[in-house]
Amino acid sequence: MKILIKNIDIIRCKEEVKVEKNVFVGIENDKIKFISKNFLSDFKADYEIDGKNKLLMPGFINSHTHLPMSLLRSVGSDTSLMDWLYNHIFPKERTLTKNHIYLGSLLTLAEMIKCGTTGINDMYFMAGEVAKAAYDSGIRASIGVNIVGDEFKDNMKLEIKDIYERYNNIDNGRININLAPHAMYTCSKELLKGVLSYAKKLNVSIHTHIAETQDEYNYSMEKFGVSPVKYFDDLGYFDLKVMAAHCVHLNDEDIDIMVRKKVICSHNPTSNLKLASGISPIPKLLKKGAIVTIGTDGCASNNNVNIIEEMHIASLIHKGYNLDPTLVKSSQVLKMATTSGKYIFGINNMGDIKEGYKADLTIIDLNKPHLYPNNDTISNIVYSAQGSDVDTVIVDGKILMEKRELKTIDLEKVYYEIEKIS
Numbered sequence: 001m002k003i004l005i006k007n008i009d010i011i012r013c014k015e016e017v018k019v020e021k022n023v024f025v026g027i028e029n030d031k032i033k034f035i036s037k038n039f040l041s042d043f044k045a046d047y048e049i050d051g052k053n054k055l056l057m058p059g060f061i062n063s064h065t066h067l068p069m070s071l072l073r074s075v076g077s078d079t080s081l082m083d084w085l086y087n088h089i090f091p092k093e094r095t096l097t098k099n100h101i102y103l104g105s106l107l108t109l110a111e112m113i114k115c116g117t118t119g120i121n122d123m124y125f126m127a128g129e130v131a132k133a134a135y136d137s138g139i140r141a142s143i144g145v146n147i148v149g150d151e152f153k154d155n156m157k158l159e160i161k162d163i164y165e166r167y168n169n170i171d172n173g174r175i176n177i178n179l180a181p182h183a184m185y186t187c188s189k190e191l192l193k194g195v196l197s198y199a200k201k202l203n204v205s206i207h208t209h210i211a212e213t214q215d216e217y218n219y220s221m222e223k224f225g226v227s228p229v230k231y232f233d234d235l236g237y238f239d240l241k242v243m244a245a246h247c248v249h250l251n252d253e254d255i256d257i258m259v260r261k262k263v264i265c266s267h268n269p270t271s272n273l274k275l276a277s278g279i280s281p282i283p284k285l286l287k288k289g290a291i292v293t294i295g296t297d298g299c300a301s302n303n304n305v306n307i308i309e310e311m312h313i314a315s316l317i318h319k320g321y322n323l324d325p326t327l328v329k330s331s332q333v334l335k336m337a338t339t340s341g342k343y344i345f346g347i348n349n350m351g352d353i354k355e356g357y358k359a360d361l362t363i364i365d366l367n368k369p370h371l372y373p374n375n376d377t378i379s380n381i382v383y384s385a386q387g388s389d390v391d392t393v394i395v396d397g398k399i400l401m402e403k404r405e406l407k408t409i410d411l412e413k414v415y416y417e418i419e420k421i422s
């Protein structure tokens with residue numbers, strides 16, 4: 001499939017984030033074939049997109065989410081993490097069936113694609129259903145198989161093996177599998193050791209919640225005498241690729257460990273605000289050179305998966321909290337929400353508009369009153385844009401949404417099916 005995007009402005013995310021005006025972009029199969037100031041007549045496109053008044057940018061990557069949790073939207077609002085989890089969410093989650101998981105995932109994926117998301121890093125139970133929904137939607141996904149408890153039981157290994165064999169690295173590497181021990185306070189040390197060696201055996205990455213609340217930090221210090229980050233480091237976790245969600249309560253040594261071990265931090269500001277977990281030291285992490293990405297967490301602690309809104313909040317809270325308007329600049333937050341997500345997938349040539357790079361792209365409609373005048377495109381995208389400004393979404397060279405019409409998900413059918421089971 002060859003797609004030609006004509007006369008469009010583009011955002012490139014090199015060392016510096018830059019805008020180039022009025023170019024032609026050719027896509028062939030899963031990659032960007034060319035970016036040119038001129039029309040190349042020998043590129044015979046199967047499909048053309050008019051880029052007038054539009055902006056082409058690398059697609060957004062949501063680095064921490066729980067797809068099926070759209071079904072629990074607004075459950076347990078206005079409570080703290082532990083109250084929310086143990087008294088509201090876990091009891092409801094015990095009632096979910098495979099069908100719920102698949103349909104809830106599809107609903108969230110529709111919302112994500114409508115907000116310009118091209119890649120996700122998930123964790124949930126019955127992850128085979130999550131993987132199936134991600135596969136069906138066309139999005140790029142790393143799917144975490146949830147693990148909790150005291151011991152790494154044979155049935156857990158069997159579930160992981162089954163999901164791994166069915167989904168890992170399928171569809172040109174678009175879907176991959178990771179192991180997702182929930183957190184240090186829900187998984188025993190024995191279980192975590194078992195998971196680590198199994199992840200090494202399968203050669204997959206790890207996805208977990210780390211240092212989300214002061215309670216977790218205190219629990220770790222009291223029970224093990226070290227912080228949550230040091231606890232995972234001492235277990236040898238950071239010898240593997242680890243996607244660490246939240247990272248709110250960190251000391252200076254934790255930050256140094258994360259930088260040295262290239263831990264991928266997923267910053268989830270809305271969830272941290274809603275559950276009153278705290279504010280992650282993102283400016284410090286960025287200054288020290290940590291890999292920082294953006295995630296929404298699940299719908300029940302957010303209440304949406306709008307990554308544009310998440311960028312907006314990420315760029316604002318650190319300025320206000322630290323009384324410093326130069327922190328987490330719009331160009332930095334844009335990179336966090338796009339380019340930096342490539343580390344999750346281990347694909348070097350993605351997260352930018354560049355020849356030979358993956359065609360995981362988002363097109364924004366600039367013809368909106370709140371995006372006018374366009375004095376500074378990057379600032380406008382972070383501080384003014386809305387999810388509904390996303391016009392077209394392309395993943396691996398395939399169009400998932402065009403002119404806001406979803407191509408891979410029948411949303412009316414999803415609503416209908418959810419009504420039947422809710």
Ligand SMILES: CSC[C@H]1O[C@@H](n2cnc3c(O)ncnc32)[C@H](O)[C@@H]1O
Nearest residue numbers: 066089123124125146147182209298
């Ligand atoms: C490991 S499967 C997902 C598991 O995590 C729960 N969850 C959702 N959001 C959070 C959060 O912010 N901190 C901790 N746990 C969370 C979800 O309800 C599932 O049970």
Ligand SMILES: [Zn+2]
Nearest residue numbers: 209245297298
């Ligand atoms: Zn989470």
